[in-house]
Amino acid sequence: MDALTALHTRKASPKLVEPAPSQDELTQIYQAALRAPDHAMLRPWRFLVIKGEARNKLGELFVSAMQPDTEEQRNKLLKAPLRAPMIIVAVSTITEHPKVPAIEQIGSTAAAIQNMSLAAHALGYASIWRTGAVAFSDAVKLSLDLKTSDEIVGLLYLGSSTYENIPIPEINSEDYFEEWT
Numbered sequence: 132m133d134a135l136t137a138l139h140t141r142k143a144s145p146k147l148v149e150p151a152p153s154q155d156e157l158t159q160i161y162q163a164a165l166r167a168p169d170h171a172m173l174r175p176w177r178f179l180v181i182k183g184e185a186r187n188k189l190g191e192l193f194v195s196a197m198q199p200d201t202e203e204q205r206n207k208l209l210k211a212p213l214r215a216p217m218i219i220v221a222v223s224t225i226t227e228h229p230k231v232p233a234i235e236q237i238g239s240t241a242a243a244i245q246n247m248s249l250a251a252h253a254l255g256y257a258s259i260w261r262t263g264a265v266a267f268s269d270a271v272k273l274s275l276d277l278k279t280s281d282e283i284v285g286l287l288y289l290g291s292s293t294y295e296n297i298p299i300p301e302i303n304s305e306d307y308f309e310e311w312t
C-alpha cells in the first residue's frame with residue numbers, strides 16, 4: 132500500500148481479533164514508530180508490548196490500581212485488554228531540556244503511535260488508539276514500573292479488524308484549512 136492510500140484509508144477498529152502482526156511485521160511497525168520526528172533526538176518514548184496471557188495480568192493491574200466501586204466497572208477494566216490480541220502502551224518519558232518542553236516530547240510519542248497505526252494498516256492490520264482513566268492514573272503508572280512524571284500517551288490496540296468496509300468520513304479541507312495572508 133502506498134503512503135497516501137494508507138493515510139487516506141486508515142480507520143480505527145474498536146474490536147480486534149487474531150491474527151496480530153508477526154514478529155517480522157512488528158519489527159517494521161516498531162521501526163515506523165522510531166522514525167517519528169524527535170526534537171534534539173531525545174528518544175522521549177518507551178513502549179510496553181503486551182500480548183497473550185499478559186493481557187489478563189494487565190486487566191488485573193487495572194483493577195487493583197483503579198479500585199473500581201462496582202462489579203460492572205471491575206469487569207470492564209478486567210476485560211479491557213482483551214479487546215485485541217496485543218496492546219502497545221506508548222509512554223513519554225519526559226526529560227528536562229532547555230529547548231524541548233514536555234509538550235514536544237509528548238507530541239513525538241503521539242507521532243510514533245500514529246506511525247505504528249499507519250504501518251499496521253499498510254501491512255493489512257488494524258488498530259485503535261485508546262486512553263481513558265487508566266492512562267492518566269498514577270497508580271497504573273507505578274504498577275507498570277513507570278514514574279508518575281511519565282505520560283501514557285496512548286494504548287494502541289492492535290490486531291485484525293472484525294469490520295469490513297468501515298466508512299471513512301468525508302471531511303472538507305476548507306473547513307479546517309485557510310490561507311493566511
Ligand SMILES: Cc1cc2nc3c(=O)[nH]c(=O)nc-3n(C[C@H](O)[C@H](O)[C@H](O)COP(=O)(O)O)c2cc1C
Pocket residue numbers: 141142143144259260261262263284285
Ligand atoms: C489521544 C487519543 C485518545 C483516544 N482515546 C480513545 C479511547 O479511550 N476510546 C476510544 O474509543 N477512542 C479513543 N480515541 C479515538 C480513536 O482512536 C479513533 O480516532 C476514533 O474512534 C475515530 O476513528 P478514526 O481514527 O478511524 O477516525 C482516542 C484518540 C486519541 C488521538
